[in-house]
Every structure is written in structure tokens, then in C-alpha cells.
Amino acid sequence: MVPKDWNPVYLNDIADKIMVGIASAATHAYADNGIRMLRNLNIKEGFIDDSDILFVNEEYELQHKNKRLKAGDILTVRTGYPGLSAVVPKKYDNAQCFTSLITRLKEDVALPDYICRFINSEYGKKYISSGEAGGAQKNVNASILKKMLIPLPPLSEQRKIAKILSTWDKAISTTERLIENSKQQKKALMQQLLTGKKRLLDDSGKPFEGAWEEVKLSKVADAVMGSSPKSSSYNESSEGLPLIQGNADIKNRKSAPRIYTSEVTKKCSVGDILLSVRAPVGTIAKSEHVACIGRGISAISAKKHHVQEYLYQWLLWFEPRWEKYSQGSTFEAVNSNDIKSLYLIVPTYTEQAKIASVLSNADQEIELLEQQLADLKQEKKALMQQLLTGKKRVKI
Structure with a gap:
């Protein structure tokens, strides 16, 4: 049961359009600069990964100008990881996307960030996986997405829910960066300690000496x-x-x-x-x-x-x-x-033990951060399940 003031709607009812991005071959049009082209690999759960963005020339892009993206569009992966969705940020306004589904919502009806979170929720994932088409290569098409039933709260509550979940996203993102930094630091430490470029201190407080x-x-x-x-x-x-x-x-x-x-x-x-x-x-x-x-x-x-x-x-x-x-x-x-x-x-047994202890401690710190990350993701998942279905209400 959803709250009385929530309105169950099909995604198609709150969308101006749901269409497929450019589906024609683009390899011949790739360029060093020009119009940015987002691909499936750029679409992550809730954000656009711009570490590997391609460009296409303007001549090719003009043939597909009706597919241009707008900030606030929701991109949904069709094949590989079907259903994975992210909102287009302002920096990609007028960019293009390759084969992904583009959902453009009607104004002042629903927040892109809220709808995107619902698509990425456990409910959204189960719905899409149950309707996936294709054999070995699973995919989701526009007709499946259009029929997704969404329990839609008022705009004010959508904003509050999105804001709460964004706080969890920031905590998760911060922890992921800490893990990556810790791994890079450990990698650098291994390079120094395991090659003898950096020597640790022995029990007397003096650097270890002697050839390895x-x-x-x-x-x-x-x-x-x-x-x-x-x-x-x-x-x-x-x-x-x-x-x-x-x-x-x-x-x-x-x-x-x-x-x-x-x-x-x-x-x-x-x-x-x-x-x-x-x-x-x-x-x-x-x-x-x-x-x-x-x-x-x-x-x-x-x-x-x-x-x-x-x-x-x-x-x-x-x-x-x-x-x-x-x-x-x-x-x-x-x-x-x-x-x-x-x-x-x-090195000697004693120096081996010292080096092993330092690197083992670094591993333990990384494992602790990874456990914290897993806990955060699990807690966010449980919270989404409550907030996006109205089982838990927020104060406006």
C-alpha cells in the first residue's frame, strides 16, 4: 500500500518522450574534439563517468540533432547492464548518446533525480530484469521502460527524499575515494619497501642496513x-x-x-x-x-x-x-x-617481518574501509526501499 497522497503512474505518463539514442555506426565520425558522445560505459548507477568520453564530428552529429540530450534527461543502459541509469548533468547539455534510452520528463511533474533513483532501486531492477528481451545478450527497450509503474509522491517529498539519499551518495563516494587513495599509497609503499629503496627502522630505532x-x-x-x-x-x-x-x-x-x-x-x-x-x-x-x-x-x-x-x-x-x-x-x-x-x-628475517607488518597493516586499513563501504551501500539500499515506496515518510 502506498500513501494516499502518492500517485501511482506509469513512466510514460510523466515523460515527454522516451527514445533511443543514436543507433547508427559512429566509428567513422570519431574526432579529437567536437560533440561529446556518451556510451553505455559512461553510464554508472546515478552518475556519468566522464573518464573516457568520445567525440564525434559536427557533420555526423547534425544528422542526429533530434537526439540531442538536455540537462535533466535520464539515460538508461539498454544492453550489458540493462536498466542502469543516470541523470544528464548540465555539462552534457546538447551532447549525444549512443544506443542508450533517453527519458525526458514533463516539467513540474517529477524530478529526474528521484525517477532515476527509482529506476536504480531494487524494485526498478527487478521490474526490468523480469521484462528483459533477448537471449544471451539481455536488453531493455523503450516499451518496457514506459510501462514501469512508479508510486509518485508530491514534488516537495520527491525533493526531500532525493536530498536524503544524496547524503548517502556523498558518504559512499567519499569512502570510495579513500579506498582508492589507500590502495595507491600502499602500491607506492610496496614499490619502496620490497625493492629496498626505503629502509624501515629496527627495534633500536636505527634504519636497517646491509645488502639484500x-x-x-x-x-x-x-x-x-x-x-x-x-x-x-x-x-x-x-x-x-x-x-x-x-x-x-x-x-x-x-x-x-x-x-x-x-x-x-x-x-x-x-x-x-x-x-x-x-x-x-x-x-x-x-x-x-x-x-x-x-x-x-x-x-x-x-x-x-x-x-x-x-x-x-x-x-x-x-x-x-x-x-x-x-x-x-x-x-x-x-x-x-x-x-x-x-x-x-x-632482507634479513627481522627486516622481512617489519616490512610485512607495515604492508599487512595497510591491507587491514583498506579492508576496514571496504567493509564500511559495503555497510553504507547496504544501509542506503534498505533506506531506498523504505523511502521510495512510502513505507517511511519524510518531514517536509
């Missing part, structure tokens, strides 16, 4: 190559051990096995470093399970007098360098010899 040793990975760690059990042994009844086959069984750099195997071939222990040995090669994670490892994984553990966390951080730093290590060739897998013959430089 260049060694093969086999000297400082043991690497166990996985071996896949027979598929007939796979089960979901917890019989045997969890099975880690490859990247599909890793989430947020931690093991996340999906099935079990009653036939155990090779094993990893809790705390082992998991290295993907098949495309994409080099992805690093930590095992949180005693598990069976398939042929897509190698389990690595530091030898005595070497620090496991240091080795984990070094392999993280080296992760994007695997292609260069392979001399630039396109490779689908690495073998035991490739891993064991990998060269790295290592």
Missing part, C-alpha cells in the same frame, strides 16, 4: 603444484576436503571453495599462499582452508627463517609483472620450474 640477497623462490619457499581429482569425486555434502581449482574459488584474495572432493590429490594448509598458475597467471590469495588444490593452483609456504607474510606481499607486488617475466609472450600457464626459478631479493 638475490635468491630463487625455491630457496626461501616450498611450492606445491596442484593436481585435479576426478570429477566423479566432486560433491556438495562436505565429503573429503574443499576443492580449490583456480580463480573461480578465490574471492577478495581469500580461498572460497564452491565444492568438496572425496579424492584428495594435493593439499594446501591454512595460511598458504595460493598462486594461480593458469590464465590469468600470477593472481595471489591466501588459503583459509585445509583444502585439495587443483591444477590451476600452486600452494606456496615460506621456509624456516623466512616470513610468510613478506613472501605474500612480494608476490602481490610481482603479480602484474608475470607477463614481463615471461618475456612478453602470451602465456596460458606456468609450471613448477617457472615458479621455483623466480628471482627475488630478500
